[in-house]
Amino acid sequence: MWLNFLLLFLFTLSPWVLFSYLPKNNDKFFGIILSFSGAYLFSITLLHILPEIYVNSPNPKVVGAYILLGFFIQLIISFFAKGVEHGHLHHHHSGKILPMSLVVSISIHAFLEGNMLVHPLHAHNAMHDNDSLLVGMILHKIPEAFALLSVLREYKSSKLVRFNIFVMYALLSPLGMIFGNYAYLLDWMTPNVLTIVFAIIAGNFMHISTIIFFESSPRHELRFAASNAKVLGALLAIAFEILI
Template structure:
């Protein structure tokens, strides 16, 4: 667990901190990388997370309800973030949102993500947990880049921006640590955690599909993005079978 905590924190903080050094530079292939990450996340959700949740649950209807609830919870969170958590930048929208609301919404989402890696004996059975960790990292790195871009766009001083990034980077590790601790001491039941995992699964479905929709707003076939999406899906299948 400690290794996962370090990986989650360092990958997020280092990515955002790097952008603070070169805030005006953004790779031209950023959208293609988002498509790859979105495809990977969607595939891991479909082939690993949701099947595992349904497999260990005694009530399929309840799981489906929480997946649906998680989907619409993400819609609500994006009212405050305008899509930063899946790497999208809409500076005019973010400029109207106070930093505290933006950070709170992002941290809530990141905290929930961290719970997915908690107590693997309950839901992950070790197999596939590495693939899920990769998926979360591929999701969090663009979010960290987008967050720092917005903070710097608002002319927030670099030390303050790094502090906010630090708080955001801690959210997923805290979700992992706290949820694992609470279920170990029996404060939260396994059924509650299954519902929580289903909730995050719904979050992931919304985020990954939104990336696809926003990558082609005119609904035109873009061969290069399609190739990246297929590669992302294939990498997810490969990672799921080996890691």
Template sequence: MIINIAILFFSALLGGLYALRASQTNEAHVKSILVFAGSFLFSITIVHILPELFETHMDQFRIGMFILAGFFFQQILEYFTSGVEHGHMHMHHHGKDHSAWSGISLMTALFLHSFLEGTILAHPDVIHSEHSQGTLLIGVILHKIPAALALMTVLACQYKNRNTQLMLLLVFAMASPIGVLAGHWLEPLGLISESGMVMLFAFVAGNFLHISTTIFIESSPEHQWNSKKLIISLIGAGLAIVAELFY
């Protein structure tokens, strides 16, 4: 668990620091990484998380409802994040709200999103085995690095003070590790039952489905044929399958 926490923290931190140090972030490269990460995450959700969720002895209708709830909850979060978690590098402010409130709402929504990501890595014995947990961790990391790049690009526009930018990056980097710790202790402390953990994981699976499918849609906004995108997507999906089979 400690290793997972460290990896999650430093992947987000280093991704954000790179964006601060780089004079200009190449959006084309970030989009390619996002397509790969989205394909990997989508494939892991389809071949790993969802089958193991439905193999539990919980009510399958309830599991499906929580997956749907997580999907639409992520859509609500994106109203406040403007899609930073899947690589948007420009804030689209709602109305004329350029105040500190927009930054607070952005960070609150991103923290909650990352926190939920962390909870699904907490209990390998609930829906996934110890060895297959690693493939899910890889998927989350691949998603967090470009998200951190996009976040720092947005924060650089909103906050000119470098210390403020670094402080907010640390908040973002700590969110998933805190989620891992919370997920690990919620059940032992009696705050949530085993069935509740399964429903929580179903909820996060819905988040993953929304994020990964949104990445695919937004990488070809005009729905034009893009062979590079297809190849990157197939590589991401193939590696996810290979990792699931042979990790």
């Protein structure tokens, strides 16, 4: 668990260092990375997360309702987070004060994501494969972190404030993972409750990944590269499911 905590935190934090070396207008780079990570997350959701939830659920119809609930919860979060949680960039806020709604929304999203990494030995019938999901989470967090940094740079705030916000964001998914593990160990969450939590978060992932996966770049020269990135992301997800 602690290795996963460290990996997730460090990979999420790494864009802070890389960001200073990237040009301000880096839409092409973000677009390709986002397409790859979105396709991987979408594929892992379909290949592993949803089947495991349904197989381990005593009432699949109820679970489907919770997945749908998670989808619409993410829709509300996206409204306040301005699309940052699925890696969208917005460059039209320069000079404004960073809204707390964005910070709170992206924080809730990050904390909920971490709960999906509850150790499979604690979960009911090995609810999900921790390794492939951890890879998917990291691949998703990196472009998400770049997008958040891009938005933070546009707002009027000191570098220290931006860094503190970003470190808090980088810690929230690992903390969500620890909370989920201990909540299960201390019987705060029974296997049935854990299944419901996973179903809601799976709905979150469905919303995020489908938006990214089915989105096309308006720039013709990026469509081919983005399509290749999506195919590669899906193939990598399939390979992880077979090999891990």
